[in-house]
Amino acid sequence: MTSFKRLRWWVTARRHPSALLLAVQLLGVLLYPAMEDTDAGRALFGAFGMVVLALALWVVNRSASINWIAWCIAVPAVVMSLLSVWGQLPGLLVYAHLLEGTLYFYTAASLTAYMLQDHEVTRDELYAAGATFTLLAWAFAFAFSVCQQWYPGSFIAAVNPELPRSWMELLFLSFSVLSSVGLSDIVPVRPEARALVMLESFAGVMYIALVVSRLIGLTVTRERKGG
Template sequence: MASIPLLRTLVTVKRHPSALLLFVQLLGVVLYPAMEHAAAGRAVFGAFGILVLALALWVINRSPAINWIAWLLAAPAVALSLLAGTGLGPPSLATAAQVLEGALYLYAAGGLTAYMLRDHRVTGDELFAAGATFTLLAWAFAFAYLVCQQWFPGSFIAATAPDAPRSWMELLFLSFSTLSGVGLSDIIPVRAQARALVMLEQFAGVMYIALVVSRLIGLATTRAIARRDADG
């Protein structure tokens, strides 16, 4: 009998892969501070990143996106990440992996956006997809910031240790703050390339709210009004 709840959970996860992706990425936000500085934590960090990549591929399979493009990005990203983790190759391997990971997250966000815009009624899966798309965009730009500060040292400064490169958690915090438009980050882009990326993310955040979230709200409102009129 204990297998029945497990079977139901697996069926629900299969129907809503966006929910699992959203949960794992939000779990990462909680766990990253503990993984960032310890040697063992960095290994777990790499494994966690591969898990998120796998879930992103699964989500893309449910969207109108072209799957071979996703695999073309994911396969070398995983290979380069594993090779960079061994410490045998040059630092540029990790940078190349980060470029590919960011591109995959951005591509997955585009696929989920197309999936949400294709439907004409709001379901639970669309709501999970809306949250997962936001986190995918935040991760994509965080990787872009990470690559930017490697290519252009000193791109971002902060009140604490202004001359040190910013950590992954700091750049992810900047990405969430910029994408949501709350402007609470203490990380400041100071080089032109970094400011250009921040402006692109600000534009992406505004357009996401205007095109995707507002559409979901409008569809849900229209459906509620139609149901009320039918009941009346």
Template sequence: MTPSLKLLRRHPSAMLLVVQLLGVVLYPLVEDTATGRALLGAFGIVVLSLALWVVNRGPSANWIAWLLAVPSVVCSLAGTVQHIGGLVIFAQALECLLYFYTAASLTAYMLEDHRVTSDELFAAGATFTLLAWAFAFAFSVCQQWYPGSFGASGEAAAPRSWMELLYLSFSVLSAVGLSDIVPVQPPARALVMLEQFAGVMYIALVVSRLIGLTILRAQRPKE
């Protein structure tokens, strides 16, 4: 096994985090073209594969992830090629569940012992991005079921793009309050409130625990 492959096997959470952050950079560049949308679809499949890889290291059952991922990819490709909106919505709903499931699996992986490894620190970042993606997919499904769910200055009635919904998700999850996208319909507001709660609890339960264990390890006398 090559050194690079060994490194990836030791730190799959780091690979997942890098790919997710790379998506944040690439989406604005390719979102408005047909080729770009195809590339985004392929990129999503890569992210799903990495998510499955990370889940396989965790304590959860890997078959659940495959049960969500395979029909999601099939429905997404079929819906895009055949221009069937219902299939795309169904695929996004499955992707939403997969990202939530993977985030929960990574959280269990970080909480299963009292040691803090470098991969667990990467997992903390990857879990945050997974939650942001999961809620962005939930927002996308919501606005297709309930048109006008999200408003924005200048184009209040237009449906929000994927990048706008992802931007809103990151803003809500991090509690910085910088987004100009606002929930209008009650279902959208309910989803935003759930993400606000998830963001606060993630900081309180997961990040604070990792920081505390890291400080405790640093304060222990060396043997």
């Protein structure tokens, strides 16, 4: 029975890779706060990031996107991330974040094209809608991280405003801006940071207006025809 359940889980995962990517990213939101304060936690954070990268590659491979582009971004990102942590080369971290953010943007674009390629809404496309949102949030969080490292003092906050913002703070800001709720105490103060925040605000509004509304409309139309 256990083997049957594992096989069924594997078949479901292969059929809905977007759901697995979404679940892992949401799990990361819960785990990240415990990963930032210790060396072991930061190492685990790096390993977890590689798992997400692997899932992102899997999703791209399942779509109609150009796979070699994703691989050309992911491989150097992993190498630089490993060298920055285990090779004691922290200067490479900014380039690892730059490449990881690029891969997430590319994966989000791939999933968006996948959701818009036909006029039928499948269960995997609904999972892809959630996964695309989280991919965009992660991608902009990496962009904020790069901005902060290239332009120190880009973001301030109510707590320890003189210190660089942690990954969890930048991810919190990204989710707040992308969802347009604005419930964040992190404030962009440099022009470069404000430009990124404006781009994310635009991306969030357009994503909801174009992708989510289209999926909802197609789902309602299908239900009416079925009824």
